Amino acid sequence: MDQSVTYLLHQVKEGNNDAFNRLYESVYSELRRLASNIRFYNAGDTLNTTALVHEAYFKLIPKNDQSWENKSHFLRVAARAMRQVLIKQARYKNAEKRGSGVSNIDFNEELYLLGEFKSEELLALDEALEKLERIDERQTNIVECRFFAGMSVKETAQALHISEATVKRDWRLARAWLIRELDSKHA
Numbered sequence: 001m002d003q004s005v006t007y008l009l010h011q012v013k014e015g016n017n018d019a020f021n022r023l024y025e026s027v028y029s030e031l032r033r034l035a036s037n038i039r040f041y042n043a044g045d046t047l048n049t050t051a052l053v054h055e056a057y058f059k060l061i062p063k064n065d066q067s068w069e070n071k072s073h074f075l076r077v078a079a080r081a082m083r084q085v086l087i088k089q090a091r092y093k094n095a096e097k098r099g100s101g102v103s104n105i106d107f108n109e110e111l112y113l114l115g116e117f118k119s120e121e122l123l124a125l126d127e128a129l130e131k132l133e134r135i136d137e138r139q140t141n142i143v144e145c146r147f148f149a150g151m152s153v154k155e156t157a158q159a160l161h162i163s164e165a166t167v168k169r170d171w172r173l174a175r176a177w178l179i180r181e182l183d184s185k186h187a
Contacts, residue, residue, distance in 0.1 A: 004026065005023065008020075009023065009068045009069070009070065009071070009074060027074065027075070027078075031053045031057075032049055032053050034151060035052045035053050036049045052085055052086070055081075055085040056078055056081040056082045056084075056085050059081035059084060059085065060074075060077065060078060072155075072159040073159065075145075075151070075155070076141065079145045079148050079159070082149055083129075087126045090120075090122040090123050094120060124185065125182070128178050128181040129143060132178065132181070135177075136173075138162070138170060139174035141160055142160065142167055142174055145159055145160065146167075
């Protein structure tokens with residue numbers, strides 16, 4: 001399957017729009033699996049799995065300068081697209097209840113494993129990730145893959161072309177940095 005996905009990615013790069021549709025069909029179930037790893041705090045406050053995948057798809061529609069190296073790279077870009085969709089939705093929900101204040105977020109293992117968050121927490125996390133990206137882009141990419149796309153350590157390593165040990169180490173470092181950053185906002 002990886003070879004056919006890589007072939008379709010190259011066809012997309014060549015401007016074949018039909019190839020993008022075939023690509024989407026071939027990775028749809030995997031995108032759904034990744035998106036389903038994110039269990040929302042209140043389903044009424046955000047998107048369901050299908051809507052998240054479809055919204056991310058619209059972000060993935062090829063632009064003239066868009067190209068993907070392989071399936072792993074495509075899935076990494078999909079993880080970022082899912083983050084962007086979730087942040088957009090959180091901003092929308094937060095605007096609806098403007099003035100409510102931002103609640104405290106604790107980026108701990110339990111939060112990660114449950115994947116539960118409120119829109120205010122997601123916005124605080126996104127702001128912290130923007131800061132982290134200026135410091136260490138790879139750690140931010142790891143958080144996107146692990147947290148926003150629910151990728152395993154192995155899948156993240158493949159998507160980023162790094163070792164599993166590097167993913168584990170940077171995941172720990174990124175979490176520690178995020179905990180400090182988020183705690184400092186609410187101290």
